[in-house]
Amino acid sequence: SQTIHQWPATLVQPVGSPLSLECTVEGTSNPNLYWYRQAAGRGLQLLFYSVGIGQISSEVPQNLSASRPQDRQFILSSKKLLLSDSGFYLCAWSGGVEQPQHFGDGTRLSIL
């Protein structure tokens, strides 16, 4: 069966520091991969999605970037974190555009 792993679960970082969140999927090949952010009391906002290695689409201009170095690996990064980057970050995968998305456990990012 397919599983999705996301880490770390919790992260506290100072303003201006770099960021790297990792997401991996097991049990499937060539998944669509997604990064979402959930601000407190709000729904999910799509940040990036990828349909293949090296293929990244950005939905919102921001301080973050994403990369997909391997088929089942999706990384969310920042060179310099801002206070506004705080939130809950969720990675998701789907088997295709017609399939539902399945989410990881999320990373709670706090910026000090």
Add this chain to the structure above:
Amino acid sequence: AQTVTQSQPEMSVQEAETVTLSCTYDTSESDYYLFWYKQPPSRQMILVIRQEAYKQQNATENRFSVNFQKAAKSFSLKISDSQLGDAAMYFCAYRSSNYGGSQGNLIFGKGTKLSVKP
């Protein structure tokens, strides 16, 4: 652009009772998918139920069922025999079937917080 609206920020239900969560959406498309996701305090996002717009029959998954009214652009979730473990945030989500640009991206509502009273 498509939008999803959940007009109930919070709802409460007595254990073993039935509750209905509302969701409306706006789209000019005729073919799309609708989902309900559950997010318990652990924050994991769990798929509850899905509905294809081209299907007239309402989707059902055990105690969870939907009332899909395509003309009214309404997609409510009914939870029967509510259990304590049903307490969570519930998100309604829309996905276009226009694969050209969106690649299956979900558009979420802001969520409804459901409390279950023992």
